[in-house]
Amino acid sequence: MDEEFETLDLGDPRRDRRAKELLKRFAARPTASIPGACEGWAETMAAYRFLGNERIDWRDMMQPHWERSAERMGELPVVLCVADTTELNFNGQDIEGAGPLSYEAQVGMYLHATYAVTPDREALGVMNAWMWAREPRDESGQRGGVCESVRWIESYEIVAQQAAAMPGTRLVYVADREGDIAALMQRAQELGEPADWLIRSQHNRALKGEAKLWETVHASEVLGHISFVLPGRGGQKAREVKQELRAQRVTLPGRGGVALSCIEACEVGAPTDVKPIVWRLLSNREVPDAHALTELIDWYRARWEIEMFFNVLKNACRVETLQLSQMERVEKALVLYMVVSWRIARLMRLGRTCPDLDASLFFDADEIHGAHVLSKKPRPNKPPTLNQMIRMIASLGGFLGRKGDGEPGAKTLWIGMQRVMDAAITIQILREGYDTSV
Secondary structure, eight states: OOOGGGTTSSSSHHHHHHHHHHHHHHHSTTTOHHHHHSSHHHHHHHEEEEEEHHTTHHHHHHHHHHHHHHHTTTTTTTEEEEEEEEEEEEEOOOOOOOOOOOSSSOOOEEEEEEEOTTTTEEEEEEEEEEEEOOBBTTTTTOOHHHHHHHHHHHHHHHHHHHHOOOOOOOEEEEEGGGOOOHHHHHHHTTTTTTEEEEEOOOOOOOOOOTTTTHHHHTSOOOEEEEEEEOOOOOBBOEEEEEEEEEEEEOSSSSSOEEEEEEEEEEEEETTTTTTOOOEEEEEOOOOHHHHHHHHHHHHTTTTTTHHHHHHIIIIOOGGGGGOOOOHHHHHHHHHHHHHHHHHHHHHHHHHHSSSTSGGGSSHHHHHHHHHHHHTOOOOSSSSSSSHHHHHHHHHHHHHOOOSSSSOOOHHHHHHHHHHHHHHHHHHHHHHHTTTTTO
């Protein structure tokens, strides 16, 4: 974790040290409260003073991670920049500056992030983020403040700036239905589309005459097929999905005149008791053949990674239970927990996609030692592989590792990580000669 804050500059070395120490504490005990993550009352009070310091801006705290993410992105030919918004519910807490959520009676804030991943789903980091609270509706039912759709346009603009600075890397902006905004597509066209975009459609737009966009696309010929395994969730079992692929290149009517490819992936042969999966996507990229069409579908499927990132942030790091008194304090804490959440998600994916990497590239010697001690396994003569280490950690969090269980998920990994970090700290204390007779 040290390298993520290596270039941190908060205007005072003491602030830098405190931020780095807090990052380590939160990473060691991601599910704990702030007092539970800190070691003692003095450290807890120092943490609260740091989070309450008005001279510290959360963007300055995030800057080193943004820079490290950009470095990782620049080493790759293609990077998917997945954008999404999530609600953070603070109901029952008295937080100054919080506002209403989707339901007006709920209280909390919003986080909009752009999350960089590879086409193979390796998480590279958070590229940019916005945090805000909504204003309450007035007597006429209107809500003040900046229009929230602007966040999507601004996030694309930042991705476009990054693309201009990385001529050897193709950046693809990926968004779900909420990003289906004509102004975003027009802005991308105005900028010359330095970054490609791939957005799930929310609107069945009118074409010339009486034609509708998606009826026109569905009536076109099938260009290819794709199949994949849909993971089980929400009480539904994993199942194989087969889809027919169609695409049309159109220019939207109106002043903008945006030219785009319209892609439909429609499930065939779905079980009678489930709703067929249909994805309708929009992209600036042309689709000359079935290979290019399949590639775009695969890129869109990587959008799930930001959902997993938010899941870790809310359910592993439990950021909705921070019990901080002001929005500004919550924002600073969220910066630290976003970096912790990225690390957990990245380790899980790398354990699957790059299983034979040396575990010592990601864990220090005491963490590897601690995992073996807790697993009651002898220390190996050479470092274990990343996959071996991930499975060992996940087993400490409840992963059974049976033949049909597949690879560990994020939840067992974050629970196991907490136990391993505790063991590593214990090993360090014993090495320093702590008198166990006290």
